[in-house]
Amino acid sequence: MIENHLSLLLVVLPLLAAPIVAVLPNGRLPWAVSTLVSWSVFYLAAWQLMNVNTGNVISYELGGWAPPWGIEYRIDAANALVALIVSGIAALTLPYALKSVIKEIPQQQHALFYAAFMLCLTGLLGIAQTGDIFNLFVFLEISSLSSYALISLGKKRQALTAAYQYLIMGTIGATFFIIGVGLLYAMTGTLNMADLAQRLPELYEHRTIHTAFAFIMVGFALKLALFPLHVWLPNAYTYAPTVVTIFLAATATKVAVYVMLRMVFTVFSFTFIESTPADELFLLLCVMGILGMSFYAIYQKDSKRLLAYSSVAQIGYMMLGIGLGSVLGATATLVHLFNHALMKGALFMAIGALVYRVGSSRLEHFSGLGKQMPWTFAAIVIGGLSLIGVPGTAGFISKWYLVLAAIEQQNWLIVGVILIGSLLAVIYVWKIVEVLYFKATGEMEQHNTAVKEAPLMMLIPMWVLVLANVYFGFNTELTVGTAQQAVQLLIPGVNK
Amino acid sequence: MTELLLPPGLLLVIGALFMPFGIKVRNLLIFVLPVLCLYFIWSAPADYVVTLPFLGFELVPIKITTVGQLFATIFSLMALIGGIFAYKTASTLELSAAFAYAGSAIGVTLSGDLITLFVFWEIMAIGSTLVIWAARYEGAYRASMRYLMVHLLGGLLLMIGIAGHVVQTGSISFTPLALDSIAQYLILAGFLVNAGAPPLSAWIADAYPEASPSGSVFLSAFTTKTAVFTLLIAFPGTWLLIPIGIYMIFYGIIYALLENDMRRILAYSIVNQVGFMITGIGLGTEMALNGAAAHAFVHIIYKGLLLMSAGAVLYRTGKRSCTDLGGLFQTMPWTALLGIIGALAISSFPFTSGFVTKSMIAQTAADQNLIIVWFALAAASAGVFLHAGIKFPWFVFFQKDSGMRPAEAPRNMLVAMGVLAALCIGLGVYPEPLYAILPFAVNYEPYTAAHLVAQFQLLLFAGLAFFVMLPMMKRTLTISLDVDWFYRKLFSVTDRVGYNLLHSFNRGVTNAIQQSWQGFQSTFQASRLSKYHLASSWPTGSMVMWIGVILGGYLLMDIFFK
Numbered sequence A: 001m002i003e004n005h006l007s008l009l010l011v012v013l014p015l016l017a018a019p020i021v022a023v024l025p026n027g028r029l030p031w032a033v034s035t036l037v038s039w040s041v042f043y044l045a046a047w048q049l050m051n052v053n054t055g056n057v058i059s060y061e062l063g064g065w066a067p068p069w070g071i072e073y074r075i076d077a078a079n080a081l082v083a084l085i086v087s088g089i090a091a092l093t094l095p096y097a098l099k100s101v102i103k104e105i106p107q108q109q110h111a112l113f114y115a116a117f118m119l120c121l122t123g124l125l126g127i128a129q130t131g132d133i134f135n136l137f138v139f140l141e142i143s144s145l146s147s148y149a150l151i152s153l154g155k156k157r158q159a160l161t162a163a164y165q166y167l168i169m170g171t172i173g174a175t176f177f178i179i180g181v182g183l184l185y186a187m188t189g190t191l192n193m194a195d196l197a198q199r200l201p202e203l204y205e206h207r208t209i210h211t212a213f214a215f216i217m218v219g220f221a222l223k224l225a226l227f228p229l230h231v232w233l234p235n236a237y238t239y240a241p242t243v244v245t246i247f248l249a250a251t252a253t254k255v256a257v258y259v260m261l262r263m264v265f266t267v268f269s270f271t272f273i274e275s276t277p278a279d280e281l282f283l284l285l286c287v288m289g290i291l292g293m294s295f296y297a298i299y300q301k302d303s304k305r306l307l308a309y310s311s312v313a314q315i316g317y318m319m320l321g322i323g324l325g326s327v328l329g330a331t332a333t334l335v336h337l338f339n340h341a342l343m344k345g346a347l348f349m350a351i352g353a354l355v356y357r358v359g360s361s362r363l364e365h366f367s368g369l370g371k372q373m374p375w376t377f378a379a380i381v382i383g384g385l386s387l388i389g390v391p392g393t394a395g396f397i398s399k400w401y402l403v404l405a406a407i408e409q410q411n412w413l414i415v416g417v418i419l420i421g422s423l424l425a426v427i428y429v430w431k432i433v434e435v436l437y438f439k440a441t442g443e444m445e446q447h448n449t450a451v452k453e454a455p456l457m458m459l460i461p462m463w464v465l466v467l468a469n470v471y472f473g474f475n476t477e478l479t480v481g482t483a484q485q486a487v488q489l490l491i492p493g494v495n496k
Numbered sequence B: 001m002t003e004l005l006l007p008p009g010l011l012l013v014i015g016a017l018f019m020p021f022g023i024k025v026r027n028l029l030i031f032v033l034p035v036l037c038l039y040f041i042w043s044a045p046a047d048y049v050v051t052l053p054f055l056g057f058e059l060v061p062i063k064i065t066t067v068g069q070l071f072a073t074i075f076s077l078m079a080l081i082g083g084i085f086a087y088k089t090a091s092t093l094e095l096s097a098a099f100a101y102a103g104s105a106i107g108v109t110l111s112g113d114l115i116t117l118f119v120f121w122e123i124m125a126i127g128s129t130l131v132i133w134a135a136r137y138e139g140a141y142r143a144s145m146r147y148l149m150v151h152l153l154g155g156l157l158l159m160i161g162i163a164g165h166v167v168q169t170g171s172i173s174f175t176p177l178a179l180d181s182i183a184q185y186l187i188l189a190g191f192l193v194n195a196g197a198p199p200l201s202a203w204i205a206d207a208y209p210e211a212s213p214s215g216s217v218f219l220s221a222f223t224t225k226t227a228v229f230t231l232l233i234a235f236p237g238t239w240l241l242i243p244i245g246i247y248m249i250f251y252g253i254i255y256a257l258l259e260n261d262m263r264r265i266l267a268y269s270i271v272n273q274v275g276f277m278i279t280g281i282g283l284g285t286e287m288a289l290n291g292a293a294a295h296a297f298v299h300i301i302y303k304g305l306l307l308m309s310a311g312a313v314l315y316r317t318g319k320r321s322c323t324d325l326g327g328l329f330q331t332m333p334w335t336a337l338l339g340i341i342g343a344l345a346i347s348s349f350p351f352t353s354g355f356v357t358k359s360m361i362a363q364t365a366a367d368q369n370l371i372i373v374w375f376a377l378a379a380a381s382a383g384v385f386l387h388a389g390i391k392f393p394w395f396v397f398f399q400k401d402s403g404m405r406p407a408e409a410p411r412n413m414l415v416a417m418g419v420l421a422a423l424c425i426g427l428g429v430y431p432e433p434l435y436a437i438l439p440f441a442v443n444y445e446p447y448t449a450a451h452l453v454a455q456f457q458l459l460l461f462a463g464l465a466f467f468v469m470l471p472m473m474k475r476t477l478t479i480s481l482d483v484d485w486f487y488r489k490l491f492s493v494t495d496r497v498g499y500n501l502l503h504s505f506n507r508g509v510t511n512a513i514q515q516s517w518q519g520f521q522s523t524f525q526a527s528r529l530s531k532y533h534l535a536s537s538w539p540t541g542s543m544v545m546w547i548g549v550i551l552g553g554y555l556l557m558d559i560f561f562k
Helices: A003-023 A029-052 A077-104 A107-129 A133-152 A158-188 A193-199 A207-223 A232-239 A242-267 A270-274 A278-298 A303-324 A327-358 A374-388 A394-408 A412-437 A443-448 A456-474 A477-490 B008-018 B023-043 B066-086 B092-109 B114-133 B138-169 B182-195 B202-210 B213-234 B241-258 B262-283 B286-317 B333-346 B353-367 B371-397 B411-429 B432-436 B449-468 B470-478 B483-490 B493-526 B528-534 B540-561
Strands: A058-061 A072-075 B049-054 B057-063
Touching (some): A003 A058, A003 A072, A003 A107, A029 A058, A072 A193, A077 A107, A077 A327, A077 A477, A107 A133, A107 A242, A133 A158, A133 A242, A158 A232, A158 B540, A193 A242, A207 A242, A232 A303, A242 A303, A270 A278, A278 A303, A278 B540, A303 A327, A303 A412, A327 A374, A327 A394, A327 A456, A374 A394, A394 A412, A394 A477, A412 B138, B008 B023, B008 B066, B008 B092, B008 B114, B023 B092, B057 B114, B066 B092, B066 B213, B066 B411, B092 B114, B092 B213, B114 B138, B114 B202, B114 B213, B182 B213, B202 B213, B202 B262, B213 B262, B213 B286, B262 B286, B262 B353, B286 B371, B286 B411, B333 B353, B333 B371, B333 B411, B353 B371, B353 B411, B353 B449, B449 B470
Antiparallel strands (some): A058 A072, B049 B057
């Protein structure tokens, strides 16, 4: 019984939890309920992945309406992997959240905070699950609206501005997307992705389809913060409450990348993309993004902002895989999507622990903390190594596949960019490590010697992610295996 | 012990992670780990192979070959003896890093595929960086960062080369590679960066002398010699390596002669010695490869010995410039004596280990009628005696009396040096055990009358030259950093041009990058760009403008250009 409705339950569970959490009294109860829900969802997502990992596709008809008229949830390895990431990160973030939220958010808003968190989770999971392009828009709006609210809860006043900027950008993005969807609907009369994929090829020459594609791509490029449409992201990540930053950094952009993959490879096809300037444009923007944003990251004085710029650069890596437009490229994108969620999740959790103890995310306030907080420090070192792509960490697997995909097409420029990008990553990761390792002088020394290691509730989720970074650096069955499986279904006609 | 599942190198790497758990654990591990590692290396049956599936390939994390065994043996020995030298004075960070570094170097020598090799290669870069970092002062910290960048660059070249090689051939096995395409050249370049080949030779002398007294002992043993090992396996007989090797030989000699810092002299001397090995690999005959492998083996021993004596002096006096030192033989007689043994060995003095190995390479050049190569090698042997054989001990232990009366080196340091000195002489007098573990059968007899006479002549005249030119050498010491003055006095104008080229080519490449980077940094931070556009406060309007630009530009391109 549960198994039949698995795909729907994943979305409905947090959706139902949200209003319940909102009316609970402020205190620990909202947190406890959210945590319980997120763990159940994680369990369901893992179950779902096991079901589809053999190559099956689950097709769930919402309300019993047969597709393409009704809404269809169509789960293959790609969705299931993304749903697993989203729910997994949520399940790890929430235990971590308890202490951090108490410190950063006024108590009367706790219930609302967790309700918004549940809604955001609903939206992101919905995007991952659905096979209907309009339904996707609805979930996109749910996740976006709730994340504006979450970001605006940040302690500093700039959080409001950041949320407002994101709101403007996000709304434009969503509007562009719905314009594109509208145009597609006008031309084909269907909103079901699988159905669209069948009807579109005969219309490929049509200019309306090209325009629709352009709107969808730009809309989602905004959501996933592709350079130069990333401007909302650093502010949002810097000023949002730490927990929100962790969750959004590890999931929101990843879900958007997944939608991009789905659009480019399933709904449209790579033959279509080759007739548009999109693939060249992607590569160009990715190259600029990787180099430019890694470079910006080096100059940041705030640790969260530094990692935020690094995220924009990393999104460039993910989009490279799409721009290369090959099986290997798409595999690299999916693998990096998963791995980057692990590294950024771990790094932001570690930074969050420092912020929890010091009360600031500025680098200079961290000086010499490595001695006082050795576990957090070690987490940053390992997470950083993974970000750089050192062998033995998940980051290496991503880098390896990206380089393979680029070499396969003899695109040495891209290879060079990946190379320079990871050298730049060394510099900015080093900046954080250096500050933590070297002793502070003057006042800061007095201040920072009293600091204790982060509480266990923070360390455990952080270290689960850190160890995952190492584990997935050796065992690639889940990441690469599922990604290869997913790519076969994503790109129809590939039977390698 | 046939069920060897863990690469012996990994044993050291993992063991190193346990060193921070208390001094006693640490000191126990320093002795136990290398011995265990040696035991594994030699108890595994010949051609023993372990495979492991990864990323769709069959990895070969352990493959016992004769060359690998040779290098792994000397690496384990150096970890042990270096550990004895260091354990009382070095920080735990340095020792852990050094053992992880040594372990990964051993891992490289026993790896049977390129991916395993690359993994260890990168751990090596990180470990060695931390060894430098552990000296814990500003200069070391900066040097370690420069060092890391060079090595990560090399690592990336290697990785891209390997990926390209895999795409092309589908094979990851670590066997001789044909230089067919850019991929193999990238692999070669990645190896050569670690060997200290031009144009990036400067990193050795830049970074090694900044480490702690014991740190530079560890550093001298592993990175360059691992590169020699990989070149020996993957690119034997590659013609390109001969000019590269000869360039390194002379680069090392010239810079060592100009240098004033005792440990920098020895660091340049590493480049010089690795040059001999690379030339040997380039020559590629059985005897030359034997020579390169054997020379790497003995070089690790005597260079370790020399750096230990320099390290002991630095530890006791705190001084590192030749101009500040001198006359130390009075209170540090043992350190002086052991240092001199190392100096004799590096100069290939008969009855020391250098004598029985270096000439194998030169002999090949002679056998193959490569007159220029042979001549260059012979001239370089004299040069080695000048810069490392005489200059180092003379200026540090004799020369003038610096007035310092430091105590003799601590006992553990003397023990470490004593073991290495005994090996230097032992292998010189009785080289058969070394010859027995070389990759090919040896039919070479070092102690012929002709060879002895030739070598004595060479050393005699080189020694004579040193003392004749001593006033000139001394004068340079007062202003030794002003290289400009030195070459104007000593060399003719034509030489100056050549030297200029050499100088700018080597230091220039690294320095120029650094300086332009720093210049760029300061202008960049001062510019409006960083104030308005990086500081996050792009107005919302300009964000929206970008959306318009992208969408409009895209549509225009779509309509008109496709």
